[in-house]
Amino acid sequence: MSSGSLALLLHAHLPFVRHPEHEEFLEEAWLFEAITETYLPLIAMMRRLVREEVPFQLTMTVSPTLCAMLQDQLLRDRYLRYLDRSIDLAAREMERNRDDEPLRRLSEFYHANLTDCRSQFLECDGDLLGEFRKLRDEGCLEIMGTAATHGLLPLLQLSPEAVRAQILIGRDVYRAAFGADPAGFWLPECAFAPGLETIMQEANLRWFVLDAHGLMFGEPRPRRGIYAPCYSAAGPAAFARDRDSSRQVWSATEGYPGDPAYREFYRDIGFDLPLEYLRPGSGSTARSFSGLKYHRITSRDGEKELYDPANAAIVAEAHASHFFETRRQQINELRALDFDPIVVVPFDAELFGHWWFEGPRFL
Template identity: 30%
Template sequence: MFKKSLSLVLYAHQEYMHHVDDESHSQWHKSLFPLMTNMYIPLLQAFENMEQDNVDFNVSMVVTPVLCSMLKDPILQEHYIVWLDRLIEFGEAEIKRYESQPLLKKNAEMYLDKLLDTKEYYQNILECDILKKLVYFADKKNVELLGTTATPLFLPHFADFPESINAQIEAGLISHKHSFGIKPDGFWLPFMGYVPGLENYIKLYGYNYTIVDTHGLLFAKPVPKNGIFTPVRTKNNLAMFARNYDSYLEGCNDCDFFQSDNYRCEERDIGYEASKEDLSELLYADGARFETGFKYWSRKSSTEQVYNPEVASQQVQIDAETFLNKNAKKLEEAEKICNTNVSLIDTLYLQDLGRNWYESVEWIEQIFRQANKREDIQIEKVSSLINNPYTLQEVKPSISAATPSGYGQELLDNSNSWMLFYVRKATERMLDLAVRFDENTGLKARILDLAAKELMLAQSSDWAKLVHLESNADFADERFRMCIKNFTTVYESLGANQMSTAWLTEIEKQDMLFEWMNYRFFSPKR
């Protein structure tokens, strides 16, 4: 009997949100802090629970350099604890408010207990360092951490700028070593955007495998004899896997496995429903409302049904079993046809799951717990699926991307195409600066490093994605323009040989990430 394996690849990312003094304008509270509370910290706690129960789990993860930078930011860490304290105080008031409504009070007590536990775990166990715990599990061989680019740019858009692709991959590799202290084996293609030739850049930096979208391999030449169920290799011996076509696609919220009526309704939050008097201690100075995480209703829309966490947990177990059964059946059929070891790669986008499915971490944990008791399927890290890359079938993968269109068209449409014009022009200018000022040090090198950082932030396709989705589009538009403006200021200052140290210091404080940045990443490789 051949081995039938499933690999889960968890992708953790967050659009860069710079520090501002006025908390009422901070995006952290609206997006990153809820994800830390509902996804990243509970996921580490789930790993610890499985470790304590001797449940064997193997998972591959991508934690992008942008997210790593924010999670390590001491200002953000301080703000997060203050934010938790405000919610804890609010939770105590909620319990009093629902004294006469036992079902709602029970949920309020549950949320308060979770907030208290989260604060205790974050401050005293993690010591405000989420990444350190990931390193712990990586050292124990439970977690495999993949590398990626410094910012999630859609690489096919820059295929004619080899120095820029090299710079992004090299900066991403250095970030990985700074954050985790280990060299990654696998490379994550942002948006799984692939065009022929990218394998040369990836292999150049010591990566051994990457993952493309399903049709990237199914349309390869020659057609892979085992389809997506075994890895293949490119001419330069970079192993390639294909995403399971049934797995979760970034930005899609209609996946079957989190649509049960028993799950918590994510659209209804007391932060938007309660009166301003009840929220007086929580609202910002300008009166702006935001999600509190206190959500009392189930997804059942026909009635005002109070959320029942016990019933939701039972549904999680059912859905985890359904997920494993579906993949086990697919692998069993593939084994009969391929007559060899077969595998599937399922990708899960934690940012989307954390926003749309409260029970998602519990579901992930249940997948591992149930898989431990089964013989028809085993969960392995992606790197474990490669025995000898030189024996894999050699193919030429097809152009592809893991977007609804399959080719990244959403990142270049009439709503956001103007962005690419500006960022490509800035890229041309950065390559020119890297050649003209190759040997500079001191203040000039410092301002060139800032230019490289601002360009990489502008190159991120996050902004185009948000504009296309009309989700936080104003923030994306403003952030992109700011990066281009900052880069252009540097470019023109260098041309005029006039640099303001006060302005430089202000921007460096505003964008406190990539402290290891070196503008020579963009220099031609000799």
């Protein structure tokens, strides 16, 4: 009797944005937003599943540049400063909205969420990589390696030394961060070219992920399509992304994140309220996201209604059930071909929580 598997992969990567020469630097907020809205919520979600004895297995990457930033004490200190400012703003919003109950409740929601993030960050002493390591050691999280600076490897093949450095340094950074060598490797942008498998074999990597056409347009064409590993002559096995599954989640037009009930990413009080109120005494003239977003997607005509977190959570659960049932049907259809299919569904980790606020609930 054949069976099948669904492999969910989350690729966590940000470019290196540490700038000690400036007291504040706009791009460092990319990291702080991702910690608050993606990495801490993902860790909390996995910890909750472990406590509730819910069996699960998830695969992630943490890119070398992200590893370096998460380990950096200056950025950890600046993240706490960012959180404290955000908590203060949420507290002032609770007071400003005291006579408007729906807005006040949203302000309270954000204040509680940010306060929880601060407690969670301090509880692990800011060591998010350590939390990922513990989850790996408990057997519920597999962590992949990836290229050193996320270079697009097929383009870098003009300089073979650069490609080799990207892969081998990526492996070495992983070894230093997680105390072992990775088994799997995330090709940046899932981009593959012949010859990469030889360097991955040199790095003792056993498998990698590429886009669907990397297998389907290959020679010879794989007999089981993208639903089984395809072993290269050099050794490492290739797993291909299932486009239909990815589109169901990733697409803002066809996928779940575009639902009218979900939080509107781009409507933020950082662009709605006076700068002096948002950053009193800072003298800043640059607007940026505050993370306090009071509206839901609603429609595409510009009119936005207030966000309802409880209703959005219900919708996320319904979407998760639909996704699971769709994948089960897909796997059952593939099983009729008398093999054990694996449906590989990779996403950018930052989709879950940052771009799609309800994403961790969906997971």
